Amino acid sequence: MTALPRPRPGDPAITPALVAEHGLTTEEFQRIEQMLGRTPTFTELGIVSALWSEHCSYKHSRPLLRRLPTKAPYVLQGPGENAGVISIGDGLAVAFKIESHNHPSAVEPYQGAATGVGGILRDVFTMGARPIALLNSLRFGSLDSPRVRYLFAGVVKGIGDYGNCVGVPTVAGEVAFDESYEGNPLVNAMCVGLLREKELIRAVAQGVGNPIIAVGARTGRDGIHGASFASADLSEENEAKRPQVQVGDPFTEKLLLEASLELIRSGAIVAIQDMGAAGLTSSSAEMAARGDVGVTIDVTKVPVREQGMTPYEILLSESQERMLVVARKGREQEVASILEKWDLTTAVIGEVIAEPVYRVTEGDRVVAEFPGTQLVTDCPTYTPDAREDAAITALRNRDVSAIRERPEEGDPRWTLEQLLTSPSIASKMWVYRQYDHTVRTNTVVGPGGDAAVVRVRGTRRALALKTDCNGRYCYLDPRVGAIIAVAEAARNVACTGGRPLAITNNLNFGNPRRPEVYYQLREATTGMAEACEALGTPVTGGNVSLYNENPAGAVFPTPVIGMVGLIDDLDRITRASFSVEGDTVVLLGETADEIGGSEYLARVHGLVAGAPPRCDLNAERNLIEAILGAIGAGVVRSAHDCSDGGLAVALAECCIMDRNHPLGARIDLSGLSHLSRRAVLFGETQGRILVSTPDPAALREIALRHGVPTTVIGTVASADDPLEIVLGRDRLVASLPWLDRLYYETIPDIMTKSTAALVSAATESPV
Amino acid sequence: MKFGIVTFPGSNCDYDAYHAVVDALGEEAVYLWHKDHDLRGSDVVILPGGFSYGDYLRAGAIARFSPIMREVIAHAERGAPVMGFCNGFQIMCEAGLLPGALLRNASLRFVCEAVRLRVENADTPFTNRYTRGQLITIPIAHGDGRYTADAETLSRIEGEGRVVFRYVGGPGDADEWWSPNGSMNAIAGIVSAAGNVLGMMPHPERAVDDLLGSSDGIGVFESILSRVAA
Numbered sequence: 001m002t003a004l005p006r007p008r009p010g011d012p013a014i015t016p017a018l019v020a021e022h023g024l025t026t027e028e029f030q031r032i033e034q035m036l037g038r039t040p041t042f043t044e045l046g047i048v049s050a051l052w053s054e055h056c057s058y059k060h061s062r063p064l065l066r067r068l069p070t071k072a073p074y075v076l077q078g079p080g081e082n083a084g085v086i087s088i089g090d091g092l093a094v095a096f097k098i099e100s101h102n103h104p105s106a107v108e109p110y111q112g113a114a115t116g117v118g119g120i121l122r123d124v125f126t127m128g129a130r131p132i133a134l135l136n137s138l139r140f141g142s143l144d145s146p147r148v149r150y151l152f153a154g155v156v157k158g159i160g161d162y163g164n165c166v167g168v169p170t171v172a173g174e175v176a177f178d179e180s181y182e183g184n185p186l187v188n189a190m191c192v193g194l195l196r197e198k199e200l201i202r203a204v205a206q207g208v209g210n211p212i213i214a215v216g217a218r219t220g221r222d223g224i225h226g227a228s229f230a231s232a233d234l235s236e237e238n239e240a241k242r243p244q245v246q247v248g249d250p251f252t253e254k255l256l257l258e259a260s261l262e263l264i265r266s267g268a269i270v271a272i273q274d275m276g277a278a279g280l281t282s283s284s285a286e287m288a289a290r291g292d293v294g295v296t297i298d299v300t301k302v303p304v305r306e307q308g309m310t311p312y313e314i315l316l317s318e319s320q321e322r323m324l325v326v327a328r329k330g331r332e333q334e335v336a337s338i339l340e341k342w343d344l345t346t347a348v349i350g351e352v353i354a355e356p357v358y359r360v361t362e363g364d365r366v367v368a369e370f371p372g373t374q375l376v377t378d379c380p381t382y383t384p385d386a387r388e389d390a391a392i393t394a395l396r397n398r399d400v401s402a403i404r405e406r407p408e409e410g411d412p413r414w415t416l417e418q419l420l421t422s423p424s425i426a427s428k429m430w431v432y433r434q435y436d437h438t439v440r441t442n443t444v445v446g447p448g449g450d451a452a453v454v455r456v457r458g459t460r461r462a463l464a465l466k467t468d469c470n471g472r473y474c475y476l477d478p479r480v481g482a483i484i485a486v487a488e489a490a491r492n493v494a495c496t497g498g499r500p501l502a503i504t505n506n507l508n509f510g511n512p513r514r515p516e517v518y519y520q521l522r523e524a525t526t527g528m529a530e531a532c533e534a535l536g537t538p539v540t541g542g543n544v545s546l547y548n549e550n551p552a553g554a555v556f557p558t559p560v561i562g563m564v565g566l567i568d569d570l571d572r573i574t575r576a577s578f579s580v581e582g583d584t585v586v587l588l589g590e591t592a593d594e595i596g597g598s599e600y601l602a603r604v605h606g607l608v609a610g611a612p613p614r615c616d617l618n619a620e621r622n623l624i625e626a627i628l629g630a631i632g633a634g635v636v637r638s639a640h641d642c643s644d645g646g647l648a649v650a651l652a653e654c655c656i657m658d659r660n661h662p663l664g665a666r667i668d669l670s671g672l673s674h675l676s677r678r679a680v681l682f683g684e685t686q687g688r689i690l691v692s693t694p695d696p697a698a699l700r701e702i703a704l705r706h707g708v709p710t711t712v713i714g715t716v717a718s719a720d721d722p723l724e725i726v727l728g729r730d731r732l733v734a735s736l737p738w739l740d741r742l743y744y745e746t747i748p749d750i751m752t753k754s755t756a757a758l759v760s761a762a763t764e765s766p767v
Numbered sequence: 768m769k770f771g772i773v774t775f776p777g778s779n780c781d782y783d784a785y786h787a788v789v790d791a792l793g794e795e796a797v798y799l800w801h802k803d804h805d806l807r808g809s810d811v812v813i814l815p816g817g818f819s820y821g822d823y824l825r826a827g828a829i830a831r832f833s834p835i836m837r838e839v840i841a842h843a844e845r846g847a848p849v850m851g852f853c854n855g856f857q858i859m860c861e862a863g864l865l866p867g868a869l870l871r872n873a874s875l876r877f878v879c880e881a882v883r884l885r886v887e888n889a890d891t892p893f894t895n896r897y898t899r900g901q902l903i904t905i906p907i908a909h910g911d912g913r914y915t916a917d918a919e920t921l922s923r924i925e926g927e928g929r930v931v932f933r934y935v936g937g938p939g940d941a942d943e944w945w946s947p948n949g950s951m952n953a954i955a956g957i958v959s960a961a962g963n964v965l966g967m968m969p970h971p972e973r974a975v976d977d978l979l980g981s982s983d984g985i986g987v988f989e990s991i992l993s994r995v996a997a
Binding site for chain 2: 157160161164165166167249250251252254255342343432433434435436437438439440441442443444455457570
């Protein structure tokens with residue numbers, strides 16, 4: 001038995017104020033004292049503060065997350081690991097996960113976003129998978145604000161520079177803008193990796209005597225308490241916490257990636273984990289807890305960047321591009337030589353021990369010691385009060401059909417222009433042009449379509465990948481909004497010919513201690529569970545980001561879904577754009593009189609109100625089967641999900657999405673004349689897919705077999721024809737160059753236009 | 768024929784070049800490690816794209832000091848073919864294998880998209896499968912691709928027909944120079960005075976499969992085959 005930890009010279013006294021500063025409640029502190037049977041040292045307080053932060057412990061979300069379905073025959077690894085893993089057949093598997101970097105990006109957009117990409121890449125390659133695709137999901141305030149434009153440009157550049165340098169293509173994503181995200185942008189990054197099932201490795205420490213090795217960048221004083229920072233509301237004071245944002249080094253990351261995969265293949269290691277949030281502390285404690293073993297770490301052995309770092313600082317540093325490895329005893333030299341090949345720093349800093357403790361020493365002196373794995377397993381969980389905000393109930397219940405059209409809406413072309421120039425709908429080419437999406441030469445369908453398609457080299461298969469969430473729907477009705485997020489991601493995947501397999505999720509919410517926010521979290525989780533159950537897409541992991549608040553309030557609840565689907569045959573890959581003149585345009589699914597929560601109401605009337613569209617999960621499942629059946633039968637030339645902005649926007653997108661080969665279309669929606677004009681053109685009824693087909697009869701037969709109604713609405717025209725939509729007495733004619741300009745030039749215009757011009761545009765805006 | 772593909776720390780298109788040679792071209796390829804002094808019997812050397820040493824100093828500025836570069840330069844001096852794509856082109860300019868320099872894009876932003884190139888000289892070991900004036904579509908993906916040279920160098924390489932690929936506009940403006948990165952004379956790719964060293968910013972190795980949008984880049988590889996075979 002070693003000596004108990006005693007305070008180090010210079011350690012501050014443990015006072016209630018210091019405990020509060022570490023984000024721990026009085027009850028949590030008492031729990032620690034009970035666990036230890038004594039007062040913790042300063043170092044121990046720091047360790048607990050990091051591991052019991054919301055970011056690491058999921059203390060407010062864990063009970064809710066248990067409701068999510070996590071199993072399917074093809075799920076090899078569910079939640080609780082660095083990343084989830086599913087089998088895709090032939091001995092191949094896919095590891096994937098999404099993670100947020102919201103708080104760092106709010107204060108330092110470039111590095112905040114870049115290090116977010118770095119972290120999620122490490123989560124995937126530590127499973128033994130080679131990263132093959134990156135995706136992201138971003139939310140910002142209104143682009144009218146210069147600060148928002150700065151954040152937007154910085155985040156995009158940060159994501160691009162990191163992924164581009166490492167050489168992993170960024171293949172898809174989504175970006176939306178709403179004032180609720182002002183001051184608290186959301187930056188969620190997803191990574192997808194490919195591995196051989198037999199090379200799957202888990203971050204489970206095992207084997208008494210096995211050495212624990214620190215690999216990669218040296219440890220500095222950057223990012224100390226990043227996890228705790230991410231577990232509190234953003235305020236002006238947080239600006240002062242900018243130093244807690246780390247700096248990324250994608251070059252070292254690329255070396256780590258290659259070295260880690262070599263290490264895993266060598267069989268010389270038993271476990272590997274990123275030193276991410278809460279750095280050395282969380283990686284070592286979590287690996288020990290998963291293996292139910294003891295570990296001891298000597299901080300004097302950790303390669304550091306600067307002199308005089310205390311154990312507290314070394315343990316809590318979030319310096320980037322570092323990994324923790326448990327090697328097989330006796331094979332240390334093999335590990336060292338692989339790392340040397342890649343010019344990476346390495347040092348044995350501890351070992352797995354038989355004694356059931358988590359122990360940290362500074363040379364001979366014990367500076368922290370926790371019994372068993374309680375440090376990880378004993379974190380309290382909370383189920384706070386939940387109550388819907390009465391103001392939101394009132395917004396949802398508002399009868400939005402009673403809102404009168406504006407005079408300009410007499411010409412639906414005007415309304416279409418408003419929607420196509422909404423930054424949330426307009427093309428994000430300005431964004432993805434900055435991302436290398438063709439490196440690794442497997443990207444069949446890149447950004448800008450429904451879902452990205454990445455081929456699995458050496459097979460006939462491909463992965464369909466998509467991130468999705470409509471925060472406005474979730475604000476108005478978190479349960480329905482979350483259901484729609486899952487259903488829409490699945491629909492997008494199916495439109496490319498992929499069968500939806502599984503999801504990773506990123507729950508972005510406000511402060512869970514507020515009953516209104518906890519209500520949203522609970523309802524959204526419930527909706528997500530229902531949808532995943534119904535669509536057969538289990539959750540294999542994810543991330544929870546709470547305290548996304550600024551002085552003006554919480555962000556829209558934004559449970560982002562990252563979905564992975566499988567396309568069986570490269571020949572089945574389907575795109576969203578019309579491709580052959582003369583094809584028949586068919587709408588799958590039924591249109592209802594719904595405008596609640598729509599982009600139309602937000603953009604044209606400045607309103608976030610009404611109930612979001614209904615989402616019938618049975619109908620969604622049937623729709624997915626129908627479109628996959630039709631694609632399999634070879635009768636689908638293009639398929640596009642009908643969502644934000646409604647049918648008119650979806651039709652415009654089908655015409656111009658292949659920018660170099662646009663085609664017009666002649667559409668007649670008079671069969672829907674019994675509905676209001678704006679609901680037909682701009683309503684966002686769920687469960688609809690816009691298809692072009694050379695064989696409408698065969699398509700109809702397949703759809704009916706699955707109980708999906710079809711409506712022939714027109715034909716694909718030539719490159720010289722406009723998009724023409726007839727609806728009763730209304731007629732909308734939009735030339736392709738006009739559509740192209742609105743859709744593709746909106747964001748570049750905003751990002752280059754002067755602030756003065758933006759201000760004048762905003763004052764002219766009639767909202 | 769054997770292609771040697773150099774892997775510098777930070778190279779990330781070595782894999783793409785490998786598959787272009789092996790899968791699309793059906794030839795042999797080996798990876799060459801930057802710390803080695805051995806081209807392993809390669810007939811053709813490829814310096815692939817990526818961010819060698821992170822490109823933190825200046826794109827290609829450190830990679831040119833890699834041990835393997837001594838052998839690559841000797842290979843080029845023997846008149847054997849060497850190709851550099853993207854970061855490879857940048858390394859070649861830093862190493863003095865090709866004239867000029869590649870500066871930060873005029874937009875100051877990374878650009879990834881398929882661009883149209885016009886083949887300006889079809890009489891090189893890398894372009895003989897194309898015809899002069901042919902328009903091809905090949906992806907670019909770079910932040911530092913603005914080709915720059917002093918006036919004398921520029922007029923010399925233009926005069927000697929060493930500009931082999933130029934960026935041009937859409938089908939209607941096939942003759943109009945249009946540069947996505949601000950390159951002088953819309954230059955996308957050049958060859959050495961002896962003609963056996965090619966550097967280009969676009970990625971022909973990413974354009975060898977119609978499934979991914981274009982197979983126009985395979986001509987660069989096939990040209991070498993017919994040259995060496997002849």
